[in-house]
Amino acid sequence: MSRFHWTCESTDGDARAGMLHTAHGPVATPTFMPVGTVGTVKAMTMDAVRSTGAGIVLGNTYHLMLRPGAERVRALGGLHRFMDWSGPILTDSGGFQVMSLGALRKLDQDGVTFRSHIDGSYHRLTPEISTDIQHALDATITMCFDECPALPAAPDAIAASMRLSMRWAARSREAFVPRTGYGQFGIVQGGTEADLRAESVQALTDIGFEGYAIGGLAVGEGQELMFATLDTTVPLMPRNAPRYLMGVGTPDDLLGSVQRGVDMFDCVMPTRAGRTARAYTERGTLNLRNARHATDTRPISPHCDCLACSRHSRAYLHHLFRANEILGPMLLTWHNIAYYQRLMRQIREAILEGRLDALATSLRAEWAAEDWTEDEMPRPILPPVP
Numbered sequence: 001m002s003r004f005h006w007t008c009e010s011t012d013g014d015a016r017a018g019m020l021h022t023a024h025g026p027v028a029t030p031t032f033m034p035v036g037t038v039g040t041v042k043a044m045t046m047d048a049v050r051s052t053g054a055g056i057v058l059g060n061t062y063h064l065m066l067r068p069g070a071e072r073v074r075a076l077g078g079l080h081r082f083m084d085w086s087g088p089i090l091t092d093s094g095g096f097q098v099m100s101l102g103a104l105r106k107l108d109q110d111g112v113t114f115r116s117h118i119d120g121s122y123h124r125l126t127p128e129i130s131t132d133i134q135h136a137l138d139a140t141i142t143m144c145f146d147e148c149p150a151l152p153a154a155p156d157a158i159a160a161s162m163r164l165s166m167r168w169a170a171r172s173r174e175a176f177v178p179r180t181g182y183g184q185f186g187i188v189q190g191g192t193e194a195d196l197r198a199e200s201v202q203a204l205t206d207i208g209f210e211g212y213a214i215g216g217l218a219v220g221e222g223q224e225l226m227f228a229t230l231d232t233t234v235p236l237m238p239r240n241a242p243r244y245l246m247g248v249g250t251p252d253d254l255l256g257s258v259q260r261g262v263d264m265f266d267c268v269m270p271t272r273a274g275r276t277a278r279a280y281t282e283r284g285t286l287n288l289r290n291a292r293h294a295t296d297t298r299p300i301s302p303h304c305d306c307l308a309c310s311r312h313s314r315a316y317l318h319h320l321f322r323a324n325e326i327l328g329p330m331l332l333t334w335h336n337i338a339y340y341q342r343l344m345r346q347i348r349e350a351i352l353e354g355r356l357d358a359l360a361t362s363l364r365a366e367w368a369a370e371d372w373t374e375d376e377m378p379r380p381i382l383p384p385v386p
């Protein structure tokens with residue numbers, strides 16, 4: 001079995017196409033990881049997730065420790081077997097969810113005590129406990145336990161929080177049990193302050209991890225400030241390790257971040273949008289609840305081979321959402337994940353062929369363009385009424 005490592009195949013500007021080698025198989029990067037919070041990518045079967053070309057999915061420590069519990073998952077053979085996903089799984093550390101509990105949690109220098117959102121019971125997470133739970137879940141990639149402050153915050157508050165996260169990163173590393181093909185990622189913090197981000201990168205590279213994540217962005221600072229932070233932070237990060245931007249984002253966020261040297265992403269946007277009738281397409285987003293789709297026999301996208309686009313019309317999806325039928329979210333989540341995976345494949349091919357800037361220009365022009373006309377959409381799903 002191969003050791004956990006990332007190899008660069010090609011660069012185009014600051015963008016990188018590479019391969020992540022893990023105990024659970026390789027993953028081509030740049031990659032988008034569908035979020036499987038509670039051991040399921042909401043509304044999708046694992047066969048559907050696989051069919052989109054997704055190579056790695058996320059699990060969530062906070063949710064899985066509360067239900068069904070890490071020890072039960074371990075006893076049932078680990079998260080891969082439990083959820084029927086034989087590929088790599090990355091688990092977040094629980095830090096972000098716990099911090100967002102607000103009044104339900106109490107932070108100290110050693111960790112966080114919090115109340116379950118399910119039954120109000122008390123639980124505790126420390127760097128050691130979080131790392132042990134991720135081990136019990138059999139996570140291919142374990143994330144460091146960190147504190148993620150809400151932005152905007154005063155620079156001294158961000159500095160104190162970042163330094164606490166760096167002490168916790170050292171403790172997470174100490175608690176991590178090395179196994180062949182498994183890795184652990186440190187998380188760069190420091191808000192939008194360039195000097196704090198630089199200090200954080202230095203602290204993490206001094207400890208040494210198999211990969212490095214950028215945390216604490218996409219929390220309301222806006223795309224311009226997020227990209228500006230990447231512009232100053234990413235060049236400082238190790239070149240021979242994967243870089244993961246946590247919780248990002250829209251198709252345009254992914255494209256701009258890849259152009260700045262990021263390799264891995266996760267976000268609830270495509271799955272959440274799939275449950276609220278919003279479709280991502282090459283021509284921007286569509287709201288399938290909109291009345292203009294009620295008699296539209298065309299697929300969501302002429303470029304998509306998902307089940308929704310190959311078998312069903314916009315009119316049928318519109319009907320499913322209006323009737324609150326569960327098949328609507330199932331089909332549209334599938335479509336949105338298929339779109340995100342297709343986008344990442346397009347971006348990767350363009351990097352390999354040295355034409356990412358040209359692709360970026362045409363993708364952005366298409367996203368801003370109007371919906372396809374009848375002429376541009378030559379394959380209606382339903383036969384015309386005789």
Ligand SMILES: [Zn+2]
Nearest residue numbers: 304306309335
């Ligand atoms: Zn589709």
